[in-house]
Amino acid sequence: MELNAVSKRYGEVTALGGVDLEVREGETVAVLGPNAAGKSTLLSIALGLLPPGRGTATVLGRPPVEALRAGLVGVLLQESGLLEDVRVAELVTATAGMYPRPLSPAQAMRAAGAEAIANRRIGQLSGGQRQRVRFALCVVGDPELLVLDEPTVGLDVDGRRALWQEVRERTSRGRTAVFATHYLTEAASWP
Numbered sequence: 001m002e003l004n005a006v007s008k009r010y011g012e013v014t015a016l017g018g019v020d021l022e023v024r025e026g027e028t029v030a031v032l033g034p035n036a037a038g039k040s041t042l043l044s045i046a047l048g049l050l051p052p053g054r055g056t057a058t059v060l061g062r063p064p065v066e067a068l069r070a071g072l073v074g075v076l077l078q079e080s081g082l083l084e085d086v087r088v089a090e091l092v093t094a095t096a097g098m099y100p101r102p103l104s105p106a107q108a109m110r111a112a113g114a115e116a117i118a119n120r121r122i123g124q125l126s127g128g129q130r131q132r133v134r135f136a137l138c139v140v141g142d143p144e145l146l147v148l149d150e151p152t153v154g155l156d157v158d159g160r161r162a163l164w165q166e167v168r169e170r171t172s173r174g175r176t177a178v179f180a181t182h183y184l185t186e187a188a189s190w191p
């Protein structure tokens with residue numbers, strides 16, 4: 001992922017003031033900053049979900065939207081909506097079907113620590129359980145790059161452990177991850 005001199009203003013608010021970032025294959029990079037620092041804005045631009053005011057973004061050597069459409073990027077955004085009436089396994093299976101070379105739904109749910117809730121309806125899940133489902137959906141396509149916005153919010157110790165273990169396992173296979181956090185410990189403890 002490469003950002004060159006990316007700026008973004010919302011009216012009077014300067015969310016990003018000329019950010020350069022280069023993330024190479026196999027790296028795990030934390031975007032660290034306090035609330036309102038511009039982390040989500042940066043990730044949204046890097047994903048092609050938001051146009052930069054100035055500057056350029058490329059992902060895997062192409063425009064971000066193309067990388068996203070090609071199924072090369074797994075995304076976990078803060079509090080993103082989930083279908084409420086379906087069961088976890090149904091949603092993960094349907095999402096897997098949108099990718100060229102997905103993991104099995106069981107693998108993705110295991111990676112997210114969501115096996116025990118596979119048959120539960122999403123509308124009945126707790127906040128942390130929903131976050132596990134978001135992570136399962138993020139990895140089920142076995143993407144080259146994971147983009148995670150505050151991925152551990154709401155997760156208990158086991159949920160956090162499962163998530164970081166999966167990120168580490170992917171990185172060891174040359175995959176890449178970029179995550180936003182305001183937890184200094186999470187950013188700093190990364191090897």
Ligand SMILES: Nc1ncnc2c1ncn2[C@@H]1O[C@H](COP(=O)(O)OP(=O)(O)OP(=O)(O)O)[C@@H](O)[C@H]1O
Binds near residue numbers: 014038039041042
């Ligand atoms: N759609 C929007 N319209 C106007 N201002 C916005 C919009 N989105 C973000 N902002 C402002 O841009 C700044 C950066 O917001 P952003 O969500 O990128 O920060 P963040 O670092 O992700 O924060 P947090 O840690 O609280 O999630 C904030 O001042 C925010 O109020």
